[in-house]
Amino acid sequence: MSKQIIIATKNKGKVREFEQMFAKDGYEVKSLLDYKDIPDIEEIGETFAENASIKAETLAKALNEVVIGDDSGLVVDALDGRPGVYSARYAGLTKSDAANNEKVLKEMQDIPSEDRTARFVCAIAVASPQENTFIVEGTCEGVIAREPVGTNGFGYDPIMFLPAFDKTMAQLTANEKNEISHRAKALQQLISKWK
Ligand SMILES: O=c1nc[nH]c2c1ncn2[C@H]1C[C@H](O)[C@@H](COP(=O)(O)OP(=O)(O)OP(=O)(O)O)O1
Numbered sequence: 001m002s003k004q005i006i007i008a009t010k011n012k013g014k015v016r017e018f019e020q021m022f023a024k025d026g027y028e029v030k031s032l033l034d035y036k037d038i039p040d041i042e043e044i045g046e047t048f049a050e051n052a053s054i055k056a057e058t059l060a061k062a063l064n065e066v067v068i069g070d071d072s073g074l075v076v077d078a079l080d081g082r083p084g085v086y087s088a089r090y091a092g093l094t095k096s097d098a099a100n101n102e103k104v105l106k107e108m109q110d111i112p113s114e115d116r117t118a119r120f121v122c123a124i125a126v127a128s129p130q131e132n133t134f135i136v137e138g139t140c141e142g143v144i145a146r147e148p149v150g151t152n153g154f155g156y157d158p159i160m161f162l163p164a165f166d167k168t169m170a171q172l173t174a175n176e177k178n179e180i181s182h183r184a185k186a187l188q189q190l191i192s193k194w195k
């Protein structure tokens with residue numbers, strides 16, 4: 001019997017990263033892309049943790065299985081924490097990564113280098129039909145670039161510059177990103193606290 005993890009996400013970039021990170025433990029990853037009959041889950045929470053819980057609990061209930069929810073996004077200091085929980089829909093409901101990046105860069109155009117600090121945040125919630133929901137969080141610090149650079153990853157990766165690598169997140173290989181990302185750190189928390 002193959003081990004299976006169900007993630008309450010429709011985001012292909014997240015699914016790919018969870019597949020990469022769970023592959024070494026022999027888990028098969030399922031997502032909302034495999035359960036087409038589940039209605040859209042509304043992200044009405046005010047925090048990443050709330051939205052991760054909403055996604056995980058909704059699908060756990062629908063499937064009567066243990067489910068993981070991931071709510072994540074970009075928090076920019078000079079923008080008072082925006083896009084934050086609105087990261088996916090920042091430039092509109094079409095949820096375009098390119099348009100979101102463009103909007104952040106435009107809002108940041110007059111912000112000097114030293115004030116361009118930002119972080120990715122990822123909340124992961126584990127919901128089960130029987131037990132209380134369990135939530136962990138990971139962050140990854142960087143600065144907002146002047147223009148998009150790199151083609152790996154997804155979302156805001158091309159505009160998130162990581163001084164320690166002298167590269168944007170979109171210039172890292174999948175393996176490099178999966179060692180240092182907010183999602184990787186949240187998953188490490190989950191694994192260490194789960195036992
Ligand atoms: O590693 C990342 N590198 C770059 N950008 C990222 C990352 N992780 C999340 N992000 C961005 C994508 C999206 O603009 C938002 C997540 O929004 P979020 O609602 O959690 O996900 P989503 O709507 O794309 O899929 P779903 O809700 O079905 O999981 O933050």
Ligand SMILES: [Mg+2]
Nearest residue numbers: 011043071088
């Ligand atoms: Mg979403």
